[in-house]
Amino acid sequence: MAYKIMIDAGHGGRDPGAVYNGRQEKDDVLELALAVGQILEDAGLDVEYTRTTDIYESPSEKAREANNAGADFFVSIHRNSFPRPNEVSGVETLVYDAGGIKNQMAENVNRQLENIGFRNLGVKERPNLTVLRRTQMPAILVEAGFINSDIDNRLFDENFQAIAHGIADGILETIGIGSSGTMEQVYTVQTGAFRNEEYAGQMLDSLLSRNYPAFISEGGGYYRVQVGSFGSLAEARSMEQRLRQDGYPTAIIG
Ligand SMILES: [Zn+2]
Known part of the structure; x- marks a missing residue:
């Protein structure tokens, strides 16, 4: 049986997420989420999405959807933002707490994105985020660069496919697919x-x-x-x- 992954494109619909010079987080992350999902599907995983179009769902609805689907992993994709533009750049991945396979997955995704040229800001604990707290399966939230950093946006646009592959590879290497082809015990x-x-x-x-x-x-x-x-x-x-x-x-x- 293949692993089931719930891919969540952050925000959507009336919630644009972070915005910078007309660029909206909800659009960047939907495109990236669909690309990551396609790569994972091609690798043989069972992929579901919280959204594939520009619709709004609350974070608790997204968590419930993943729980009801019986997903083995939850991967939420976002872009970051800093109060002042062009001051901070880099990727970080958020987890509920520092333990377990999710933490390993978060580190693997960060390392993959660092290889593409992003600064690696590390894995951060965010116990109060609903999609990390209310999901019953290991969950990570990837902040794929700052939307108000011109450096990160250039990386994002010029290396889009590499970024999608980096996130997918970070997930696949964590669950042991691609190397042995077998599932790891959780x-x-x-x-x-x-x-x-x-x-x-x-x-x-x-x-x-x-x-x-x-x-x-x-x-x-x-x-x-x-x-x-x-x-x-x-x-x-x-x-x-x-x-x-x-x-x-x-x-x-x-
Ligand atoms: Zn966001």
């Missing part, structure tokens, strides 16, 4: 399985309030509260220890 730590959605929700809120990357996985009549995901058993074990110290019952799911 682990989560489960803290509870409830028939009652409300009980699951209470545990989720308690975990989120302590900044755990928790989510609910629904299926078979159960609401499973889980924390993750992690690319290695060692990472899952270290999270399990933290959770136990905070008094949660745990089981590693792999």
